[in-house]
Amino acid sequence: MTFRDRIQPQLRDWYDASAGFDFEHLEEFVPNAAELANLREDPQVKAWDQMIPGPDGAPQVKIRVYAPSQREKAPLPCLFFYHGGGFLFGTVYRQEDLCQRYVKHVGCVVVSVEYRLAPQWKMPAPLEDCYAALLWVWTNHQTLGVDPDRLAVAGLSAGGNLAAAVALLARDRKGPRLCLQVPLYGELDCRLETPSSQEITDRKVWCRDNCRISWDKVLSPGHMPTQYESPALAKDLGGLPPLFSFIGQLDPGRDENLTYWSRLMAAGVPVECHVFQHGIHGLSLAKPFTSSGRSAKVDEDVRLWHPMSVRWLRRLWGDYPADALDPCPTAQSMGGYSVDVLGRSLMEDPRCMAILQRYYPLLQKPEYAWGARPLTIRALNSMLPSAIALPEDRLDALDKELRQVIFSENGKKE
Secondary structure, X not given: OOHXXXXXXXXXXXXXXXXXXXXXXXXXXXXXXXXXXXXXXXXOEEEEEEEEOOOOOOOOEEEEEEEEOOOOOOOEEEEEEEOXXXXXXXXXXXXXXXXXXXXXXXXXEEEEEEOOOOOOOOOOHHHHHHHHHHHHHHHOHHHHOEEEEEEEEEEEOHHHHHHHHHHHHHHHOOOOOEEEEEEEOOOOOOOOOOHHHHHOOOOOOOOHHHHHHHHHHHOOOOOOOOOOOOHHHOOOOOOOOOEEEEEEOOOOOHHHHHHHHHHHHHOOOOEEEEEEOOOOOOHHHOOOOOOOOOOOOOOOOHHHHHHHHHHHHHHHHOOOOHHHXXXXXXXXXXXXXXXXXEHHHHXXXXXXXXXXXXXXXXXXXXXXXXXXXOOEHHHHHHHOOOOOOOOHHHHHHHHHHHHOOOOOOOOOOO
16 A cells, blocks of 8 residues: 555645655745735624743744734633744634634634744743743733633644743743643654654655654754753643644654653543544645635545634633633523534434434544534534535524424434
């Protein structure tokens, strides 16, 4: 079986056309003026750029803040987001859509950090920029309307490294207390000695050679990496915040992430993690969840990573004014069923659940059903790619069928 045979069938056309990653032309990954002008605005989210003090003796750090356009006075949780790019490229604008979605579906403030990049800047510069942003927001939480007791870090790839590293750094420096971490398919181990780092060598995708270049560019020659630069080196993982993560089976970082998750669990840290069978590195870039996805053609499992992470964040962050921003009625509060009530209140009635599973076969899988619970079915449908999202007429048919189910508190037919 070739590597091509192992990847998602929907991505094989992209694979055939791929020339691999060109480290000599990183400028193509930097948004130009036209791209910046075309950033998609969302009426439910306001966003602005801000320069904040950097680490001692270092340049200022640019952050991009996303917040609900309309909100209650009560402070909201804050999710710090670190973009991917192998430590070599990327900006706060590359995952604009993803940051907006977290604001809308989790009900939080998102702070995206434009950390310094290699090769001009070596570790620990990117990490210290991210930590400086954490300190600044924590100090200015009242101005931003942020709850200082509900801070979380998240990132993709190199950003996943930084999320895990900031969690370690905040613990050891006794800095702001983080309550959650979401390092997605992180570059965690600079040693590249795991079986998956030896296995994934196809240069059409992110592979071992790319990982080695990435680490060589961000680490100074002869420098002995610390646990804060390569979190897999950490000997003590106790006292870290709960973690949500996922990775593809065909990602060179697969085994270092699996090992890190296992060690966290052994240290008593709550962990929810997922491995996608046909996934290559960069699966979170699947549209419509970010503005930089290569294609809408992604494996059906991958499409639901975002609702799964939303459900996890909402469950562990607890109740907060998010529901007051965009009220999500329940079947109980409305006295009936429809596509505009909370998914959880539909799934508690086996009659409605059977209907939903006919329209959305993926909901037969418990993990996906859980991902839909904190959303209305209409909201869930809007988040799904067109291949599995219901067209308007089918959504109307589903709504009509749900409304015909006679509501009862115990889910039994009256």
